[in-house]
Amino acid sequence: xxxxxxxxxxxxxxxxxxxxxxxxxxxxxxxxxxxxxxxxxxxxxxxxxxxxxxxxxxxxxxxxxxxxxxxxxxxxxxxxxxxxxxxxxxxxxxxxxxxxxxxxxxxxxxxxxxxxxxxxxxxxxxxxxxxxxxxxxxxxxxxxxxxxxxxxxxxxxxxxxxxxxxxxxxxxxxxxxxxxxxxxxxxxxxxxxxxxxxxxxxxxxxxxxxxxxxxxxxxxxxxxxxxxxxxxxxxxxxxxxxxxxxxxxxxxxxxxxxxxxxxxx
Amino acid sequence: xxxxxxxxxxxxxxxxxxxxxxxxxxxxxxxxxxxxxxxxxxxxxxxxxxxxxxxxxxxxxxxxxxxxxxxxxxxxxxxxxxxxxxxxxxxxxxxxxxxxxxxxxxxxxxxxxxxxxxxxxxxxxxxxxxxxxxxxxxxxxxxxxxxxxxxxxxxxxxxxxxxxxxxxxxxxxxxxxxxxxxxxxxxxxxxxxxxxxxxxxxxxxxxxxxxxxxxxxxxxxxxxxxxxxxxxxxxxxxxxxxxxxxxxxxxxxxxxxxxxxxxxxxxxxxxxxxxxx
Numbered sequence: 241x242x243x244x245x246x247x248x249x250x251x252x253x254x255x256x257x258x259x260x261x262x263x264x265x266x267x268x269x270x271x272x273x274x275x276x277x278x279x280x281x282x283x284x285x286x287x288x289x290x291x292x293x294x295x296x297x298x299x300x301x302x303x304x305x306x307x308x309x310x311x312x313x314x315x316x317x318x319x320x321x322x323x324x325x326x327x328x329x330x331x332x333x334x335x336x337x338x339x340x341x342x343x344x345x346x347x348x349x350x351x352x353x354x355x356x357x358x359x360x361x362x363x364x365x366x367x368x369x370x371x372x373x374x375x376x377x378x379x380x381x382x383x384x385x386x387x388x389x390x391x392x393x394x395x396x397x398x399x400x401x402x403x404x405x406x407x408x409x410x411x412x413x414x415x416x417x418x419x420x421x422x423x424x425x426x427x428x429x430x431x432x433x434x435x436x437x438x439x440x441x442x443x444x445x446x447x448x449x450x451x452x453x454x455x456x457x458x459x460x461x462x463x464x465x466x467x468x469x470x471x472x473x474x475x476x477x478x479x480x481x482x483x484x485x486x487x488x489x490x491x492x493x494x495x496x497x498x499x500x501x502x503x504x505x
Numbered sequence: 506x507x508x509x510x511x512x513x514x515x516x517x518x519x520x521x522x523x524x525x526x527x528x529x530x531x532x533x534x535x536x537x538x539x540x541x542x543x544x545x546x547x548x549x550x551x552x553x554x555x556x557x558x559x560x561x562x563x564x565x566x567x568x569x570x571x572x573x574x575x576x577x578x579x580x581x582x583x584x585x586x587x588x589x590x591x592x593x594x595x596x597x598x599x600x601x602x603x604x605x606x607x608x609x610x611x612x613x614x615x616x617x618x619x620x621x622x623x624x625x626x627x628x629x630x631x632x633x634x635x636x637x638x639x640x641x642x643x644x645x646x647x648x649x650x651x652x653x654x655x656x657x658x659x660x661x662x663x664x665x666x667x668x669x670x671x672x673x674x675x676x677x678x679x680x681x682x683x684x685x686x687x688x689x690x691x692x693x694x695x696x697x698x699x700x701x702x703x704x705x706x707x708x709x710x711x712x713x714x715x716x717x718x719x720x721x722x723x724x725x726x727x728x729x730x731x732x733x734x735x736x737x738x739x740x741x742x743x744x745x746x747x748x749x750x751x752x753x754x755x756x757x758x759x760x761x762x763x764x765x766x767x768x769x770x771x772x773x774x775x776x777x778x779x780x781x782x
Contacts, residue, residue, distance in 0.1 A: 259513060
C-alpha cells in the first residue's frame with residue numbers, strides 16, 4: 241500500500257504543435273486530475289478529418305468516467321458525440337468524404353491506485369517508468385522499432401474498430417483488475433520503492449526517440465527530466481528534430497511523481 | 506538525403522499527370538471500358554484521394570499542387586477544364602473547388618449484418634476521356650519541363666515534383682529520351698524531379714512493372730521508356746513491396762503493358778507522399 245504522504249501527482253504537462261505557425265492544429269489532447277490521480281493523453285492521427293476533436297471526445301469521455309463494462313456501448317456513445325460535434329449538415333463534398341473516411345487517435349490512461357499504477361494504452365502513446373534515473377518499464381512499446389508498425393488506433397468509423405486486436409484489447413480498456421486475464425492493452429505496475437521514481441507519458445515521436453537503444457539513450461532521458469517549462473520543451477524538441485532525428489509531430493509530455501522528487505523540488 | 510523533405514502547407518509538393526489522348530486510347534480493355542475511360546477514372550479517383558487525405562474540418566490543406574497535361578490530336582494542353590484550364594499547376598484547394606461536375610455513383614458497402622448494400626457516393630470529375638490523332642509526347646514533356654522549372658524555382662525546399670506519364674503508344678513527334686533526361690535534372694534542394702512512365706495495354710498477362718534492367722523488356726520502345734523513367738525513391742520501395750512487387754534500389758518507376766490492376770497500383774504507389782505533416 242502506498243504511503244498517503246507519497247501520493248503521486250503531475251509535475252509537468254505540456255504539448256508542442258508540429259507546426260509552430262499553426263498551433264491551433266495540435267491534435268494531442270491531455271487531461272489531468274491530481275485529486276483522482278488520473279492522467280489521460282490522446283494523440284490524434286495526422287491523416288484524419290478531425291482527429292483533434294476525436295482525441296478531445298475520447299479524453300473527456302474517459303475523464304468523465306466511462307463505463308467499466310459495455311465497451312461497445314461506450315464506443316457508440318463517443319462516436320455519436322464526435323458526429324454531433326462535427327457539423328455534418330454543412331459540409332462540402334470533400335469534407336463529407338473525409339468525414340466518412342474517419343478520424344483516428346491513440347488513448348493512454350494512467351491511474352495511480354492505492355497500491356499500484358494502472359496503465360491502459362491503445363495505440364502508440366507510451367508510459368515509461370523511471371527509477372534511479374533510468375527507464376525500467378515502458379508500455380505498450382519497449383523499443384523504438386515498434387513505432388514503425390502501424391498502430392491500432394481508435395476510429396470514429398465503428399466498423400474499423402472491429403478487429404481481432406480490439407476484440408480483446410478494448411474490453412480491458414477500463415475494466416477492473418479481475419477482468420484482465422485476456423487484456424492486451426493494460427498493465428499494472430507496483431510503485432517503485434525509490435522515492436525519486438517518475439512516470440512519464442509521451443506521444444509517439446518523443447516515445448520513439450526516448451526508447452532508442454543507442455549511446456544517446458541516457459542523454460535523451462536526462463534532457464527530458466530537465467524540462468521545467470513549455471519553453472524548455474519547445475527547445476528540447478527543436479534540438480532533437482534538428483540534431484537527433486526526432487520525427488516532426490505534435491509532441492506531448494506528462495511527468496508524474498512525488499512532489500519532492502529531486503529534479504522537481 | 507534526397508526525397509526526405511516533409512510535406513506541409515508551407516512546403517507542398519506537386520504531382521503532374523501527363524495523359525496520352527491519342528486515337529489508340531479508344532481501344533477496349535477487358536472491363537469493356539476504353540483505355541481512355543479507364544485512365545480517366547483512375548486519374549479522377551487519384552485526385553479525389555489526394556484531396557480527401559488533405560481535407561480537415563477547417564477545409565482543404567494545400568499539401569499538394571496538382572496539374573494535368575493531356576496530349577493527342579488536339580495538341581498539348583491542360584487536362585483540366587473551366588477555370589483550371591488557364592494554367593498547368595494549381596493548389597489542391599483550387600482543384601477541390603473546381604471539378605467539371607460531381608457525378609453520383611453506387612458502391613457496395615457492409616450492411617452491418619453480413620451483407621452488402623448499394624450506397625450512393627459523390628464522384629467528382631476533373632478529367633474527361635478523349636482519344637484522337639497522334640502522340641505528340643515530346644512537346645508534352647517540353648511543356649512539363651517548363652512547368653516544373655517554374656514550380657521548382659518557387660519551391661526550393663519542397664519535396665520534388667512527381668510526373669506520372671501514361672501512354673499506350675510511341676511518340677509521333679520525335680525521340681523523347683533527351684527531354685525526359687533534361688526533365689529529371691530539374692530539381693529542388695530535396696532532389697530531382699521524378700518521372701514515372703506507365704505504358705498501358707488492353708491485353709492481360711504480359712505486364713512488366715517496376716523492372717530493374719532493360720533485359721526483361723521485349724522491344725526497343727519499352728527499353729526507351731525504361732531509360733526515360735526515374736529510379737525508385739527509397740521511401741516508395743515499401744509501399745510497392747507491400748503490394749507484392751519485388752522492387753529494389755535498382756528498380757525503375759516504369760510499367761510496360763500494364764493491365765487494370767497495374768494501372769491502379771502504379772497511380773497508388775506513385776502518389777504516396779513521403780512525410781505528410
